[in-house]
Amino acid sequence: MTQIAVRDESDRRRLMALIQSRKPPFTASLSKGAPRSLKQNRLQRLWMNEAEEQGDQSAEEYRAFCKLHFGVPILRAAxxxxxxxxxxxxxxxxxxxxxxxxxxxxxxxxxRLMTVPEKRQYLDDVYQHFTGLGMGLTEPDWAGRELA
Known part of the structure; x- marks a missing residue:
């Protein structure tokens, strides 16, 4: 399965060329929003590592907790x-x-299923949770975290 995030006109042209190159039959689907960004992923990883340094669980255990408690409700609602x-x-x-x-x-x-806005909400929830526990997390670039 090929998935292309269309963020600009160049991406749109690439998608159109791909569709034109395919011979029927094939299935195509479109969804609103772009997938989470690499900056968002890096920020999440950084925070999980920082939580591990300050808490009593591994970064992977904190990541699992956050996925279950913050990510699942976002995706279930959307x-x-x-x-x-x-x-x-x-x-x-x-x-x-x-x-x-x-x-x-x-x-x-x-x-990994989240769009940029969903991942932004997830990161907001994660940040509030850990800083509410007294952990110090790297201050995010709030304006830049939704960039691709």
Whole structure:
């Protein structure tokens, strides 16, 4: 499956060329919004490492906690298909099992499914949570965190 984030006119031309080059039959779908940005991903990783240095869990354990407590509610509210699948497969599981599912090696997809605005909300929630616990996190570039 090919996925192209169209952020500018050059991306749009590349997508149009790809569609024109394909011979039917094929399936195409479009969704509103661009996927999370690399800057957002780097900021999330930085914060998980900073939390590990100050807390009592590994960065991966903190990442799993954040995916489950902040990411899943964002996606459940925004995407009916995610909500239906999550509620059918994951929601009935015990809490500890859900946390394990969020971690490597299974790494249940949550933040990688987010658009830029969804990831911005997720980062806001993560920042509020950890700083509310008294942890010091690198101050984000609030204006730049939604750039690609």
């Amino acid at each position: 995407h009916e298909d995610f909500r239906e699948q999550y509620d059918r497969v994951v929601r009935p599981l015990e809490y500890e099992m859900k946390l394990l599912l969020m971690q490597v090696p299974i790494d249940f997809p949550v933040t």
